[in-house]
Amino acid sequence: MDYYFKTENLAVGYGGNILIHDINVKLEKGKILTLIGPNGAGKSTILKSITRQLETIRGTVYINAQEVALWSPKDMAKQVAVVLTDRIRPELMTCVEVVAMGRYPYTNLFGKLTDKDIEAVHEALERVHALDLAEQDFATLSDGQRQRIMLARAICQEPEIIVLDEPTAYLDIRHKIELLDILREMSQKKHITVIMSLHEIDLAMKISDYLLCVKGDTIEAFGPPDVILKSHTIEHLYGLDNGSYNLLFGSVELAKPQGPPKVFVVAGGGYGIPCYRALQKQEVPFATGILFENDVDCQVAKELSDHVIVAPAFETITEAQFREASEILLKCDVVIDAGTPVGTFNQLNSRLLQLAEAKKIPVHHNKNKQEVQVWKP
Amino acid sequence: MSNTTGIPSVNKEKIKLGNIGRFSSVMLLLSGLLILALIMNVNIGSVSIAVQDVFRMLWDGIRCGVINVITRGNYAQELEAVMKSSTESQILFSIRIPRMLLAAILGGALSVSGYLLQVFFRNPIAGPFVLGISSGAKMVVGITLIFLARHIGTISSLTLILAAFIGSLLITSIVLLFSQKVQNMSMLLVIGIMVGYICGAVTDFCITFADDHDVVNLTNWSMGTFSGASWDNVQTAVMMCVPGILAALLLSKPISAYALGEGYAQSMGIRIKPFRILLILLSSLLSACVTALAGPISFVGIAVPHITRTLLKSSKPAFVIPATFLCGAVFCVFCDLIARTVFAPTELAIGTVTSVFGAPVVIYMMVKRRRIQEG
Numbered sequence: 061m062d063y064y065f066k067t068e069n070l071a072v073g074y075g076g077n078i079l080i081h082d083i084n085v086k087l088e089k090g091k092i093l094t095l096i097g098p099n100g101a102g103k104s105t106i107l108k109s110i111t112r113q114l115e116t117i118r119g120t121v122y123i124n125a126q127e128v129a130l131w132s133p134k135d136m137a138k139q140v141a142v143v144l145t146d147r148i149r150p151e152l153m154t155c156v157e158v159v160a161m162g163r164y165p166y167t168n169l170f171g172k173l174t175d176k177d178i179e180a181v182h183e184a185l186e187r188v189h190a191l192d193l194a195e196q197d198f199a200t201l202s203d204g205q206r207q208r209i210m211l212a213r214a215i216c217q218e219p220e221i222i223v224l225d226e227p228t229a230y231l232d233i234r235h236k237i238e239l240l241d242i243l244r245e246m247s248q249k250k251h252i253t254v255i256m257s258l259h260e261i262d263l264a265m266k267i268s269d270y271l272l273c274v275k276g277d278t279i280e281a282f283g284p285p286d287v288i289l290k291s292h293t294i295e296h297l298y299g300l301d302n303g304s305y306n307l308l309f310g311s312v313e314l315a316k317p318q319g320p321p322k323v324f325v326v327a328g329g330g331y332g333i334p335c336y337r338a339l340q341k342q343e344v345p346f347a348t349g350i351l352f353e354n355d356v357d358c359q360v361a362k363e364l365s366d367h368v369i370v371a372p373a374f375e376t377i378t379e380a381q382f383r384e385a386s387e388i389l390l391k392c393d394v395v396i397d398a399g400t401p402v403g404t405f406n407q408l409n410s411r412l413l414q415l416a417e418a419k420k421i422p423v424h425h426n427k428n429k430q431e432v433q434v435w436k437p
Numbered sequence: 438m439s440n441t442t443g444i445p446s447v448n449k450e451k452i453k454l455g456n457i458g459r460f461s462s463v464m465l466l467l468s469g470l471l472i473l474a475l476i477m478n479v480n481i482g483s484v485s486i487a488v489q490d491v492f493r494m495l496w497d498g499i500r501c502g503v504i505n506v507i508t509r510g511n512y513a514q515e516l517e518a519v520m521k522s523s524t525e526s527q528i529l530f531s532i533r534i535p536r537m538l539l540a541a542i543l544g545g546a547l548s549v550s551g552y553l554l555q556v557f558f559r560n561p562i563a564g565p566f567v568l569g570i571s572s573g574a575k576m577v578v579g580i581t582l583i584f585l586a587r588h589i590g591t592i593s594s595l596t597l598i599l600a601a602f603i604g605s606l607l608i609t610s611i612v613l614l615f616s617q618k619v620q621n622m623s624m625l626l627v628i629g630i631m632v633g634y635i636c637g638a639v640t641d642f643c644i645t646f647a648d649d650h651d652v653v654n655l656t657n658w659s660m661g662t663f664s665g666a667s668w669d670n671v672q673t674a675v676m677m678c679v680p681g682i683l684a685a686l687l688l689s690k691p692i693s694a695y696a697l698g699e700g701y702a703q704s705m706g707i708r709i710k711p712f713r714i715l716l717i718l719l720s721s722l723l724s725a726c727v728t729a730l731a732g733p734i735s736f737v738g739i740a741v742p743h744i745t746r747t748l749l750k751s752s753k754p755a756f757v758i759p760a761t762f763l764c765g766a767v768f769c770v771f772c773d774l775i776a777r778t779v780f781a782p783t784e785l786a787i788g789t790v791t792s793v794f795g796a797p798v799v800i801y802m803m804v805k806r807r808r809i810q811e812g
Binding site: 112134136140146153 | 561687689690693694696697698700701703704705706707708746749750751752753755
């Protein structure tokens with residue numbers, strides 16, 4: 061296999077001190093690689109070393125089978141463009157002037173722009189949907205607009221690789237999506253290789269062809285997202301002791317309430333989630349069941365409770381599972397009926413409610429999913 | 438991108454890069470002002486010379502000069518004859534013209550020097566005076582005047598320039614050392630001002646223990662003045678400043694990229710370290726030249742580039758550098774005119790006048806910048 065971008069035993073750091081070593085990355089042309097990892101893990105350090113802003117300590121970076129360290133700054137500039145986290149404040153510069161700066165490696169001694177250069181500027185502005193900003197003073201732009209202009213500047217440099225350091229920081233959700241869409245398009249249509257760092261794991265999973273997990277002094281994992289992301293990769297990578305991260309939903313759950321369960325939620329089919337969240341906010345530990353393993357309630361319940369009674373999908377709930385659930389239920393102060401309809405497979409759930417009433421445990425019925433009421437026991 | 442939708446396509450011709458029209462009109466305006474300033478400067482003074490006489494004598498001088506250059510005749514003698522033909526022409530050729538030319542060249546050089554420092558520190562409030570660089574130059578020149586004068590006798594303007602250059606570089610490197618430790622620009626300015634005071638103290642110390650005879654030279658010079666300008670001075674200034682400013686113009690491409698910050702500049706293929714060294718050397722050379730020939734002149738280095746950018750509404754270096762030079766020339770020629778005429782026959786120090794006009798501009802800039810940063 062021919063790899064366009066490759067690092068071999070790369071070690072990076074500041075002032076000769078190695079921060080991260082043995083970085084081995086291989087990318088085909090036009091792929092998107094995203095670096096994820098906790099703050100201060102060294103994502104920026106790796107990116108800066110790739111772009112030669114920092115000197116590498118050991119190892120080699122190859123682009124197109126050539127050793128990057130041997131290139132002249134100008135050749136490098138024609139291959140690699142960057143979007144940095146630096147918040148620049150140029151005075152009295154219009155956006156088009158900032159974008160045209162991307163032509164730097166191509167213009168003559170005085171930076172005179174040829175027709176071809178102007179065309180490239182125009183195209184870059186068009187690509188990031190910022191033609192209307194062209195004449196505006198860069199200093200007056202919003203964060204989202206600035207980031208688009210900086211991306212246009214990088215595109216205008218006509219690189220083979222774009223390196224972006226946290227391009228979505230400061231951006232709201234819409235601008236994040238827009239920016240990542242543009243990057244996707246660039247990699248698909250122009251076969252530009254994208255190397256970036258992101259904080260949003262969910263977005264990283266969805267946009268990237270490869271992920272690089274950076275933690276501690278070495279690389280934790282490198283590969284396609286679906287290969288390297290196992291159930292607890294993220295919790296481990298970011299050292300999540302309290303909260304959790306749901307890979308399937310790409311969502312974050314806060315810490316689960318501690319202690320023996322006080323409330324039993326009879327749920328299923330998504331009816332339980334609002335109840336779980338309400339209980340979690342009040343820090344009331346709860347148990348829930350009986351949930352089928354493919355139920356959406358089950359996904360969330362497992363992140364928020366240690367007492368989830370799970371049944372295999374597409375099978376009728378068994379007596380054994382019922383006994384397990386009723387044992388926990390009888391120790392709870394309150395039972396909540398989340399309002400899940402009862403069908404053939406989950407008939408035993410209605411027996412749980414009957415059991416609670418028989419044992420004089422208060423049962424609250426949430427008939428309407430919208431109106432969640434949870435009573436503190 | 439809600440605002441894009443209204444404009445489906447923008448014509449490619451509509452993309453404007455730098456407003457050439459505005460640049461030309463600003464240059465025209467500044468040239469006009471410079472000519473006006475020069476005429477007023479030659480015209481006004483303790484001996485008032487009528488404008489038509491000025492032109493007549495100038496014409497005589499030029500014609501005489503040109504003819505002699507072409508025919509390789511005895512240029513100096515002929516010109517001298519014209520110059521000595523009357524008191525007026527003597528005043529004109531040996532006092533006023535060299536003085537105003539010196540003011541124009543040095544004013545322009547000082548402004549460009551300030552501009553380069555602002556590029557270097559990426560801050561519009563940087564300048565040779567506030568960063569203590571002028572004081573450093575003054576210190577070394579002072580020491581040279583006091584101690585070296587005894588051994589060498591007369592000191593040429595080139596020696597003075599060299600001394601000022603050493604002083605400038607010394608203080609610049611001190612400020613640079615600190616700039617690696619403090620990222621905050623206002624702290625750096627405070628350090629610059631403090632270093633400036635230290636240099637001032639050292640200079641004062643030397644003056645206290647120097648002979649009266651040596652000090653006379655120094656006090657005249659340290660007030661900052663264009664009086665006593667000679668054709669030699671003008672020649673030296675042209676020799677030093679013109680190459681310096683041409684070099685600055687050649688740097689205008691990397692300067693424009695450097696405005697985006699070091700990270701971006703590096704990614705576009707600029708070798709940052711040599712570029713920064715070049716900036717500092719050029720800026721120090723220009724300001725040293727000014728300090729050596731005219732003494733320390735305050736606020737021109739900050740105020741003029743700012744006025745120029747405001748006029749141009751652009752920070753494109755290829756526009757700003759020539760316009761700053763012209764604007765600095767106009768500013769200094771006018772200030773010099775005021776310095777020598779308002780309280781005539783007493784002459785004010787040039788720094789007094791430039792401060793009165795320059796400092797308010799700086800205060801205005803500080804206030805405006807603060808507002809932008811907060812808003």
